[in-house]
Amino acid sequence: MNKKRVLFLMLAGVLLHGVALAQNVRVAAAANLQSVITVLQKDFKQKTGIVIEPIVGSSGKLVAQISNGAPFDVFLSADMSFPETLFKNGFAEKKPVVYAAGSLIICSSQNIGFINWERLLLSARIKKIALANPAIAPYGKAATELLQQKGILDDVQSKIVYGESISQVNTYITTGVVDLGFTTQSLIKETGSKTKLYYQVIDPKQYEPILQGLVLLKHAANNPNAEKFYQYILSPAAKKIFTAYGYRML
Amino acid sequence: MDLSPIWLTLKLAGITTLILLFVGLPFAWWLSRGRSFLKIIIEAIITMPLVLPPSVLGFYLLLAFSPQHGLGKWLQGVFNVQFVFSFQGLVLASVIYSIPFMVGPVKSALQQLPSALAEASYTLGKTEWQTFRYVLLPNIKPSLLTAAVLTFAHTLGEFGVVLMIGGNIPGVTRVASIAVYDAVEQRDYDMANNYSLILFAITFVLVIAVFVFNKYQAKSPLA
Numbered sequence: 036m037n038k039k040r041v042l043f044l045m046l047a048g049v050l051l052h053g054v055a056l057a058q059n060v061r062v063a064a065a066a067n068l069q070s071v072i073t074v075l076q077k078d079f080k081q082k083t084g085i086v087i088e089p090i091v092g093s094s095g096k097l098v099a100q101i102s103n104g105a106p107f108d109v110f111l112s113a114d115m116s117f118p119e120t121l122f123k124n125g126f127a128e129k130k131p132v133v134y135a136a137g138s139l140i141i142c143s144s145q146n147i148g149f150i151n152w153e154r155l156l157l158s159a160r161i162k163k164i165a166l167a168n169p170a171i172a173p174y175g176k177a178a179t180e181l182l183q184q185k186g187i188l189d190d191v192q193s194k195i196v197y198g199e200s201i202s203q204v205n206t207y208i209t210t211g212v213v214d215l216g217f218t219t220q221s222l223i224k225e226t227g228s229k230t231k232l233y234y235q236v237i238d239p240k241q242y243e244p245i246l247q248g249l250v251l252l253k254h255a256a257n258n259p260n261a262e263k264f265y266q267y268i269l270s271p272a273a274k275k276i277f278t279a280y281g282y283r284m285l
Numbered sequence: 286m287d288l289s290p291i292w293l294t295l296k297l298a299g300i301t302t303l304i305l306l307f308v309g310l311p312f313a314w315w316l317s318r319g320r321s322f323l324k325i326i327i328e329a330i331i332t333m334p335l336v337l338p339p340s341v342l343g344f345y346l347l348l349a350f351s352p353q354h355g356l357g358k359w360l361q362g363v364f365n366v367q368f369v370f371s372f373q374g375l376v377l378a379s380v381i382y383s384i385p386f387m388v389g390p391v392k393s394a395l396q397q398l399p400s401a402l403a404e405a406s407y408t409l410g411k412t413e414w415q416t417f418r419y420v421l422l423p424n425i426k427p428s429l430l431t432a433a434v435l436t437f438a439h440t441l442g443e444f445g446v447v448l449m450i451g452g453n454i455p456g457v458t459r460v461a462s463i464a465v466y467d468a469v470e471q472r473d474y475d476m477a478n479n480y481s482l483i484l485f486a487i488t489f490v491l492v493i494a495v496f497v498f499n500k501y502q503a504k505s506p507l508a
Binding site for chain 2: 093095096098099102144145162163165168170171195196197198199206207210211212213
């Protein structure tokens with residue numbers, strides 16, 4: 036083989052590799068979607084044959100990464116303000132749209148009875164309460180607002196430990212290193228029969244609704260599959276999956 | 286700017302270094318004398334934190350100290366101490382995490398001492414402990430200082446373990462490295478930069494000090 040031909044083949048390889056990659060869609064997904072995203076991924080692949088590569092983390096972290104040029108195509112946030120920030124700063128094609136509303140639950144690996152959970156949180160038997168970091172995780176923000184509104188935030192402050200995202204809160208709850216935590220309802224579906232969890236859904240009237248926003252990012256400009264996935268998330272098929280995982284549809 | 290993460294980091298590094306001076310020195314001494322299969326295994330275990338991702342250590346500590354079962358439950362029940370989400374937990378993790386930095390250099394230095402030193406001391410009727418304390422240790426001062434400073438500096442750089450078992454509690458477990466991570470996630474780059482610069486300055490001065498100090502000491506390379 037002469038040099039030119041080798042070079043040509045190498046170049047062709049690189050280019051083809053690029054094309055192959057462009058067919059996949061990189062989806063940045065908020066930590067509360069950890070389990071539902073894999074179900075959506077499978078369903079979408081079955082329907083279209085398109086491969087999704089999910090990158091899961093706290094919404095704040097993902098926004099920081101996208102703002103610094105992370106090559107993601109679609110962003111599924113846990114709130115509206117993060118995707119709005121991205122849109123304002125020119126990282127998204129269109130304004131964000133709501134794809135689901137999250138449900139906050141109080142949850143524990145022990146059967147402690149949540150009938151009067153405000154009093155329970157104040158009692159001496161509860162030593163550690165897990166919350167997602169309210170500055171970067173919308174579920175943590177909602178939980179903080181809830182405690183504030185109940186007037187017990189200051190009293191329980193010394194018991195609170197912060198997970199860097201809702202996933203870490205879920206780890207803390209399921210391993211039992213905390214007595215209880217505030218998390219997303221999808222955790223219950225996700226753990227299934229693996230770990231017995233006890234929980235109570237928090238009345239949605241008691242906190243600002245967790246409206247989860249979706250944006251198509253500028254990076255997806257020459258990837259038509261990204262647009263397909265974006266449409267799929269808003270389709271009845273995806274809504275059915277979200278509902279099964281405890282999300283509310285507005 | 287909230288300086289408490291910096292103080293907390295310095296406090297953690299200081300306490301860790303002190304504990305390791307007490308625990309690590311006898312250990313290094315024991316390891317430096319003779320070889321046995323047991324010693325090889327123990328030394329390998331002590332070296333593991335150098336090569337294992339801190340998240341691995343954090344993960345096992347999280348499981349071991351969960352108040353729900355086993356060791357964690359016993360500690361909680363008997364002593365009412367909790368090693369997850371507490372400062373003492375970070376101290377314990379840091380001791381494990383930084384142990385190779387204390388034991389390694391001290392052990393090498395002890396092995397390089399001429400055996401005549403200890404033997405002379407024994408013939409003069411000194412006990413093993415007295416020999417170690419008054420003859421051997423003074424002879425490896427430079428290595429001791431190097432080990433202590435590196436242990437301190439290494440603990441300043443701890444991140445993965447704290448992220449796993451710390452819980453990011455202000456004034457308790459929010460050390461400087463975590464504060465940097467947090468600030469970046471909140472896109473507060475000024476704050477991240479402030480913490481980072483302080484950390485950089487402290488560690489740089491420490492490392493330079495070790496190099497300069499070793500240069501003026503005839504023996505004792507960084508080993």
